[in-house]
Amino acid sequence: MILVLDSDITQTQKDKIRNMLSDDGCITREITESGRNVIGIIGNNKKSATDFSSLQGVKEVVPIKTSYKLVSRDLKKGDTKVKVGNVVVGGDRIVVIAGPCAVESREQSLAIAQEVKKYGAVLFRGGAYKPRSSPYSFQGLEEEGLKILAEVREKTGLGVVTEITSPTQADLMMKYIDVVQVGARNMQNFELLKCVGRMGKPVVLKRGLASTIEEWLMSAEYIMAEGNNNVILCERGIRTFEPYTRNTLDLSAIPVLKKLTHLPIVIDPSHATGIREKVSPMARAAVAAGADALMIEVHNNPDQALSDGPQSLYPDQFGQLTRDIYVIAPVVGKQMDFDYLKKSETINNLDKNSSKSAAFIGEYGAYSHKACLGYFGDEITPLPMKTFKDIFQAVESNDAEYGVIPLENSLSGSIHENYDLLQEYDLKIIGEITIRVKHALIAHEGATKETIKKVLGPPPAFSQCRNYLDQYPDFELVPVKATSSAVRHVKDSNDKDAAAIGSTMAAEIFNMKILEESIEDNPRNYTRFAIISKGYKEKADVGKTSVIFSVGNEPGSLFEVMKIFSEYKINLVKLESRPMPGKPWEYMFYADLEADIEKADYAPVMEKLKEKSEYLRILGRY
Numbered sequence: 311m312i313l314v315l316d317s318d319i320t321q322t323q324k325d326k327i328r329n330m331l332s333d334d335g336c337i338t339r340e341i342t343e344s345g346r347n348v349i350g351i352i353g354n355n356k357k358s359a360t361d362f363s364s365l366q367g368v369k370e371v372v373p374i375k376t377s378y379k380l381v382s383r384d385l386k387k388g389d390t391k392v393k394v395g396n397v398v399v400g401g402d403r404i405v406v407i408a409g410p411c412a413v414e415s416r417e418q419s420l421a422i423a424q425e426v427k428k429y430g431a432v433l434f435r436g437g438a439y440k441p442r443s444s445p446y447s448f449q450g451l452e453e454e455g456l457k458i459l460a461e462v463r464e465k466t467g468l469g470v471v472t473e474i475t476s477p478t479q480a481d482l483m484m485k486y487i488d489v490v491q492v493g494a495r496n497m498q499n500f501e502l503l504k505c506v507g508r509m510g511k512p513v514v515l516k517r518g519l520a521s522t523i524e525e526w527l528m529s530a531e532y533i534m535a536e537g538n539n540n541v542i543l544c545e546r547g548i549r550t551f552e553p554y555t556r557n558t559l560d561l562s563a564i565p566v567l568k569k570l571t572h573l574p575i576v577i578d579p580s581h582a583t584g585i586r587e588k589v590s591p592m593a594r595a596a597v598a599a600g601a602d603a604l605m606i607e608v609h610n611n612p613d614q615a616l617s618d619g620p621q622s623l624y625p626d627q628f629g630q631l632t633r634d635i636y637v638i639a640p641v642v643g644k645q646m647d648f649d650y651l652k653k654s655e656t657i658n659n660l661d662k663n664s665s666k667s668a669a670f671i672g673e674y675g676a677y678s679h680k681a682c683l684g685y686f687g688d689e690i691t692p693l694p695m696k697t698f699k700d701i702f703q704a705v706e707s708n709d710a711e712y713g714v715i716p717l718e719n720s721l722s723g724s725i726h727e728n729y730d731l732l733q734e735y736d737l738k739i740i741g742e743i744t745i746r747v748k749h750a751l752i753a754h755e756g757a758t759k760e761t762i763k764k765v766l767g768p769p770p771a772f773s774q775c776r777n778y779l780d781q782y783p784d785f786e787l788v789p790v791k792a793t794s795s796a797v798r799h800v801k802d803s804n805d806k807d808a809a810a811i812g813s814t815m816a817a818e819i820f821n822m823k824i825l826e827e828s829i830e831d832n833p834r835n836y837t838r839f840a841i842i843s844k845g846y847k848e849k850a851d852v853g854k855t856s857v858i859f860s861v862g863n864e865p866g867s868l869f870e871v872m873k874i875f876s877e878y879k880i881n882l883v884k885l886e887s888r889p890m891p892g893k894p895w896e897y898m899f900y901a902d903l904e905a906d907i908e909k910a911d912y913a914p915v916m917e918k919l920k921e922k923s924e925y926l927r928i929l930g931r932y
């Protein structure tokens with residue numbers, strides 16, 4: 311049963327409820343999230359719903375009908391995010407866990423760890439205690455293996471995941487490991503579940519070979535009942551009658567689980583298929599289906615692997631896969647971040663006075679907010695701003711460490727104001743992120759498309775939804791600054807005739823109804839954002855440089871600059887011209903180059919650029 315508390319409940323009322331429940335010997339959990347404060351009553355409940363509903367401070371009593379309680383979405387509406395060091399499983403960034411089936415030696419593990427890290431893995435996996443079907447197969451290096459894993463973490467910065475097969479290993483696991491895995495064969499080993507529950511470390515709970523989703527969730531309940539909320543569910547294929555793959559990957563478990571539970575989901579296509587060439591297609595499908603993380607077996611010499619060689623990817627195949635994930639993830643609102651760990655390190659090293667925040671335009675739920683979460687995860691506090699200029703000013707005055715500014719949209723084109731502000735302010739572009747913009751028509755509960763008379767949104771959103779809006783010529787279009795402010799205006803005005811164009815995230819944040827999803831003319835609607843800051847925090851290798859330059863008003867002057875790029879085979883991925891303030895018919899050019907032109911190798915390019923342009927500034931490298 312869930313007691314939803316009044317938002318203005320007093321401390322005395324709350325204490326009274328708590329004391330009553332504790333006198334009855336009830337097991338309870340209190341959860342506060344986005345304005346909702348609930349007490350979940352999990353066990354030993356002697357009282358009925360009516361006993362509770364008459365209590366002062368209780369707004370609503372909701373029964374949890376399922377046999378699992380703590381893992382249930384009814385109890386906790388928001389997604390659980392499991393933190394492993396700087397890595398968060400369950401946010402906007404896909405977490406890739408990779409490594410061999412078994413830790414075989416120090417050299418093997420360190421070599422594979424370097425490779426998978428290079429290709430975007432943020433956690434390393436490897437078994438030290440292997441639950442093998444045959445007692446004569448390699449059983450793992452045991453404590454020696456755990457020590458190797460700890461060394462991998464030390465040398466690479468990758469958190470390490472390994473399987474625990476008996477409660478007797480708990481102390482060693484506590485000493486060496488970041489995430490413990492309960493294997494498929496142990497999913498219903500209840501003593502082990504209780505043990506990992508008490509350990510409190512993040513747990514990857516694999517689905518049993520022939521377990522239903524409900525049984526699996528009950529096993530997660532065992533762990534959470536011990537007070538450990540850091541559970542990650544891992545689908546790794548189930549036994550079916552189909553012999554062409556080792557198991558059958560149940561990808562439908564992803565949307566099923568997303569509805570039933572708040573826990574994050576990792577997909578293991580390696581044990582599911584058992585065949586190397588089947589792993590990448592299923593990994594791609596898993597991301598498309600909404601997985602939060604992937605666990606992939608990778609080996610540098612799979613033919614000689616001591617276990618699961620045939621299903622292990624070669625490192626370069628793994629690299630191909632993560633590149634594909636990079637493209638697929640934004641389609642479903644997520645990101646594959648190749649700079650994940652480096653970014654965390656930079657943020658952790660920011661000096662103590664840093665605001666550790668990123669300014670974005672609009673309000674919570676804006677696409678810029680989504681871009682901020684996709685780029686930084688939860689490590690930076692998003693700071694809403696009213697105008698683009700406010701963002702630049704906040705960064706310049708150190709009120710925000712970073713700024714997130716949209717530069718161009720694939721349907722409605724460039725956001726010129728930001729190009730002009732880049733010219734005006736002496737800030738650096740240090741990164742970029744592209745997100746899919748999927749607009750929804752959002753209104754109050756009870757509204758329908760037929761009752762709507764006006765639609766609020768920023769003009770670019772109207773232009774991106776032109777075909778859809780043309781079907782409703784009677785809608786009055788009311789321009790506002792940003793999609794998120796449109797949603798808030800509609801919410802605050804309590805105007806049942808009004809709708810807003812905005813993100814599904816904004817609809818969730820403002821607790822509004824989605825009348826229709828994906829109303830943009832073309833589903834390939836992407837916005838590219840630049841991340842700005844006062845300067846670079848580190849001098850890592852980068853692939854792109856943005857510059858602004860102007861050239862003399864004479865024949866061939868722009869061509870002379872273009873010739874330099876051509877001569878040095880530098881790919882120009884964007885060229886934009888903007889009028890120069892106060893100089894009619896003179897233009898400043900913005901160019902994005904696929905090269906790190908501040909590097910020593912490109913010194914001649916810089917020299918020639920300076921010679922052929924009247925003004926030149928590097929806006930950023932990323």
Ligand code: PEP
Pocket residue numbers: 411437441492493494495516546581
């Ligand atoms: C493993 O991850 O190496 C493993 C043994 O997996 P499962 O428990 O899914 O078979």
Ligand code: MN
Pocket residue numbers: 411412581607617618
């Ligand atoms: Mn394996």
